[in-house]
């Protein structure tokens with residue numbers, strides 16, 4: 213796996229898929245066509261210097277794969293530095309864009325029945341999955357359960373309605389609203405496990421019919437619905453989640469676990485080059501220390517969610533403050549997240565080139 217890099221892409225079109233959101237479509241230069249091939253459900257990291265600061269944010273791709281489109285949906289966040297900056301962008305502007313990343317992806321090319329559950333801007337990866345499956349798999353079917361405050365805040369409502377019109381028999385759609393009357397009484401309120409129970413109890417969905425479920429939204433909703441689907445009989449490897457933000461503050465690795473008095477040597481291998489630095493694990497993560505030393509490591513969320521900073525421990529030990537994205541097998545194989553890692557040995561070597 214090549215270390216992901218930023219490329220300068222030109223904005224080809226801009227639209228506003230709801231009040232308070234922006235969708236940016238990028239031109240893909242011929243030479244970068246392979247670099248920007250993506251699996252539905254992946255995201256792009258956008259980068260800009262805003263008020264003199266290097267700001268990166270990840271936004272999921274909402275286009276169908278193999279359609280020649282590369283579009284991301286950006287929900288405006290009050291005081292959100294990148295989302296407010298995005299509103300100032302114009303067609304023809306250039307933006308630094310990292311090659312597509314992420315594992316919240318659906319296999320395409322066979323016959324599937326997928327359950328997609330999204331809240332708010334969590335629709336973006338689900339929309340890419342829905343568009344790709346419906347377009348490329350003529351036998352496949354989908355159920356989309358989408359939670360919003362009201363019709364006005366639904367992102368990509370026109371896209372969803374167009375899919376519903378075109379694929380009436382293959383796309384089953386449920387809207388849940390927290391500040392507007394839903395068509396189905398028990399879908400009033402924020403998306404929750406009781407709604408899933410009710411949809412099953414009324415035979416509107418049957419969880420045993422689905423090959424996989426994809427849940428995307430805020431952490432509390434995502435984890436509640438993941439637990440509900442598992443309780444109702446889906447297997448762990450069938451239920452995929454993508455967090456759009458966490459409500460938990462990171463818990464730094466316990467001071468008892470950290471050794472040394474501040475001068476821990478860390479070697480970072482990236483693009484075949486070994487870089488050495490000294491760091492204080494009580495004060496910084498490896499990523500923060502590497503940035504301070506002027507190293508350009510791949511990262512995006514810096515919050516343990518996106519996995520862009522994934523690397524392998526090849527010598528020494530490290531512990532993570534939080535981990536929302538690495539799977540158990542990756543941790544067992546020695547992978548860690550640089551944005552969350554603090555050395556717990558006198559010397560640590562991390563390899564970003566490791567597969």
Ligand code: FES
Nearest residue numbers: 512514518519551
């Ligand atoms: S940068 Fe996102 S998990 Fe580390």
